[in-house]
Amino acid sequence: MARRRMIYEGKAKILYEGPEPDTLIQYFKDDATAFNAEKHAVIEGKGVLNNRMSEFFMTGLSQIGVPNHFIRRLNMREQLVRMVEIIPLEVVVRNVAAGSMAKRLGMNEGTELPRPIIEFYLKDDALGDPMVTEEHIIAFNWASQQDIDDMIALALRVNDYMSGLMYGVGIKLVDFKIEVGRVFEGDFQRLIVADEISPDSCRLWDIQSGRKLDKDVFRHELGDLSEAYTEVARRLGVLPRNGATTKGPKLVQ
Structure with a gap:
């Protein structure tokens, strides 16, 4: 397989040159950062969850006429997007x-x-x-x-x-x-x-308990971030309710 050309690497994603003109491949990493990257960890499976949920939201927006860059999901961690x-x-x-x-x-x-x-x-x-x-x-x-x-x-x-x-x-x-x-x-x-x-x-x-289900769980050490993200994905139907959860965080010093 030919080596892909990286266009940009951010805190949570990498962009590669796409296979078609004016496209990019967006790769979701497992990295979690907070406080302008002063706090950093690798949460196993986080990139997979975010890839699936972003696909879900962008597809829904397209269906109601809100234009966005999403074209299609390629695999568990990557999606093809329009270059902007x-x-x-x-x-x-x-x-x-x-x-x-x-x-x-x-x-x-x-x-x-x-x-x-x-x-x-x-x-x-x-x-x-x-x-x-x-x-x-x-x-x-x-x-x-x-x-x-x-x-x-x-x-x-x-x-x-x-x-x-x-x-x-x-x-x-x-x-x-x-x-x-x-x-x-x-x-x-x-x-x-x-x-x-x-x-x-x-x-x-x-809504009922006030429990936080977002990156504040990681920012303020309120529990397991992968469990919070998995709960959101399950409620949305992105993951089956009886599916396996991702593993816990692996801290990077």
């Missing part, structure tokens, strides 16, 4: 006060917000992914006003879909982040959802 020009911003949608928002505004974690709140963060690990305003985005030419409007519209549609889906399986969608990329069709440009949607990029709480 990533806008260097994380788009965060918050339904409930938690994490940095709760700390920044002195709010009690779990406070329901009066409406979904959208925040933008610059993708820059060296700076700790700082929050930026629309004025910053336009002034520094990271995106245009039309791009911002389109990103907000995409994020709210994803929120509507994900909130309803999670509520149906007893999970509260507290917040999540997406990345957005540009694709060009002739002279026409449009924005689509890219990267991944998984418990790595969402805060998910059990």
